[in-house]
Amino acid sequence: xxxxxxxxxxxxxxxxxxxxxxxxxxxxxxxxxxxxxxxxxxxxxxxxxxxxxxxxxxxxxxxxxxxxxxxxxxxxxxxxxxxxxxxxxxxxxxxxxxxxxxxxxxxxxxxxxxxxxxxxxxxxxxxxxxxxxxxxxxxxxxxxxxxxxxxxxxxxxxxxxxxxxxxxxxxxxxxxxxxxxxxxxxxxxxxxxxxxxxxxxxxxxxxxxxxxxxxxxxxxxxxxxxxxxxxxxxxxxxxxxxxxxxxxxxxxxxxxxxxxxxxxxxxxxxxxxxxxxxxxxxxxxxxxxxxxxxxxxxxxxxxxxxxxxxxxxxxxxxxxxxxxxxxxxxxxxxxxxxxxxxxxxxxxxxxxxxxxxxxxxxxxxxxxxxxxxxxxxxxxxxxxxxxxxxxxxxxxxxxxxxxxxxxxxxxxxxxxxxxxxxxxxxxxxxxxxxxxxxxxxxxxxxxxxxxxxxxxx
Numbered sequence: 001x002x003x004x005x006x007x008x009x010x011x012x013x014x015x016x017x018x019x020x021x022x023x024x025x026x027x028x029x030x031x032x033x034x035x036x037x038x039x040x041x042x043x044x045x046x047x048x049x050x051x052x053x054x055x056x057x058x059x060x061x062x063x064x065x066x067x068x069x070x071x072x073x074x075x076x077x078x079x080x081x082x083x084x085x086x087x088x089x090x091x092x093x094x095x096x097x098x099x100x101x102x103x104x105x106x107x108x109x110x111x112x113x114x115x116x117x118x119x120x121x122x123x124x125x126x127x128x129x130x131x132x133x134x135x136x137x138x139x140x141x142x143x144x145x146x147x148x149x150x151x152x153x154x155x156x157x158x159x160x161x162x163x164x165x166x167x168x169x170x171x172x173x174x175x176x177x178x179x180x181x182x183x184x185x186x187x188x189x190x191x192x193x194x195x196x197x198x199x200x201x202x203x204x205x206x207x208x209x210x211x212x213x214x215x216x217x218x219x220x221x222x223x224x225x226x227x228x229x230x231x232x233x234x235x236x237x238x239x240x241x242x243x244x245x246x247x248x249x250x251x252x253x254x255x256x257x258x259x260x261x262x263x264x265x266x267x268x269x270x271x272x273x274x275x276x277x278x279x280x281x282x283x284x285x286x287x288x289x290x291x292x293x294x295x296x297x298x299x300x301x302x303x304x305x306x307x308x309x310x311x312x313x314x315x316x317x318x319x320x321x322x323x324x325x326x327x328x329x330x331x332x333x334x335x336x337x338x339x340x341x342x343x344x345x346x347x348x349x350x351x352x353x354x355x356x357x358x359x360x361x362x363x364x365x366x367x368x369x370x371x372x373x374x375x376x377x378x379x380x381x382x383x384x385x386x387x388x389x390x391x392x393x394x395x396x397x398x399x400x401x402x403x404x405x406x407x408x409x410x411x412x413x414x415x416x417x418x419x420x421x422x423x424x425x426x427x428x429x430x431x432x433x434x435x436x437x438x439x440x441x442x443x444x445x446x447x448x449x450x451x452x453x454x455x456x457x
Contacts (some may be wrong), residue, residue: 009040011026016046020053028053029069031429034168036073040443044078055091063088077108083116090123096133098123113277114140114148121151126160133158149180162199165190179206181213181295185220192224201223215241218456219252226259233258235268250281257288264300266293266350273305283313294327295334297341300367303348310353321358324349336372339365345386359390374408394421398430405438 009318012035017198019028028050031212032042047066063085070077076149082105089098089203100122105112117140124132133154140147147155158228159165165187172183184203191200202301204218218237221279226234234256241248253275276282286309294304306323313319331342349355357365369378378437382400387394394399397420404413422428 024055060088060092153182153186159190215246221249223252224254325360328361332364332367339368339372373406378403
């Protein structure tokens with residue numbers, strides 16, 4: 001722009017690729033718009049790159065802008081283009097938008113494929129909308145689109161009775177569709193969901209399983225067993241895979257970490273974490289491992305893992321805040337005596353990790369103080385807001401008011417109440433609820449104690 005040089009299509013596409021690699025999809029679309037205004041054509045491959053980046057960055061709503069761009073600049077979409085756009089629409093639960101695109105696809109004389117219908121089918125199953133999924137099957141039949149192995153894998157995986165599993169297996173066999181690894185994994189999940197654990201285990205013994213898919217299918221069984229509370233069996237499968245020199249896929253590893261129940265042997269947990277080499281999966285697994293360690297009161301190990309997280313994501317303060325927020329939220333949901341490990345973790349994150357607690361973390365800790373009815377800890381957390389440079393907002397005041405009442409300090413609660421703005425009816429409702437819960441219940445107990453004392457006299 002500075003030298004008034006018009007870039008070529010190749011230069012523009014390099015810029016678009018660069019933006020997509022950085023997940024700056026909005027910038028990529030701005031460049032596409034400028035490119036089209038200058039009369040330069042956009043390759044369909046570039047459009048697919050933008051759609052892929054939108055999915056990777058969870059910016060599903062950009063599909064509407066991309067769809068509009070196609071219409072305005074005479075870009076010729078393919079069947080894959082529509083599949084990607086329908087996929088984004090379904091992921092943001094816009095099924096009407098997905099069907100509108102499907103109608104436009106037909107107007108362009110592009111035949112809908114089973115892959116496109118599978119995208120919508122999977123979306124309905126994610127939403128547990130069985131009637132919507134069955135409607136997709138009927139549409140496929142009316143359009144003479146034959147179900148493929150992926151269609152049957154979705155249908156089988158979402159069966160809630162053994163009869164349906166058998167029905168779809170027979171239909172698939174009659175259609176001459178080969179059993180794929182996705183079908184085997186769907187059978188495992190379906191049998192497990194129906195409580196047929198032994199049949200799920202029998203799936204991995206099928207002689208039709210390709211050797212190069214066996215570990216992946218065994219991993220699906222380990223994951224299904226872990227989700228069903230059969231952690232010892234799941235870990236046995238994991239150990240068997242390791243003994244045979246194999247590895248687990250990241251998703252089953254995450255599932256094993258999430259459902260890990262062992263009280264003492266955390267070495268297996270650390271071993272599972274070492275299986276994750278992708279940074280995103282490792283972050284997810286490490287967060288879950290930290291939560292497990294905190295809930296089982298392995299504070300030292302939790303801190304070691306948090307230090308690894310900090311070293312790995314030292315440039316991303318937000319990511320670390322998310323981990324601490326999740327840990328403190330779990331503490332807030334548990335028994336009142338878990339407050340002490342929360343306070344110990346707070347002190348350690350400041351002293352050993354040099355991390356300042358976020359507002360959300362302190363909010364969860366203050367909620368823990370309410371559950372524990374611990375006055376001294378409530379006052380300690382109150383001071384932590386100031387030490388972290390966080391101004392107390394209306395929610396913080398209300399939570400502290402609740403903590404003071406719960407821990408038996410109505411005088412301080414009354415003083416704090418004068419600082420809380422009460423114009424909002426919701427605020428007044430919360431204050432009233434706190435008073436009814438703690439003040440009136442305390443009065444009732446005192447009256448009951450007086451009556452009992454009088455009767456004894």
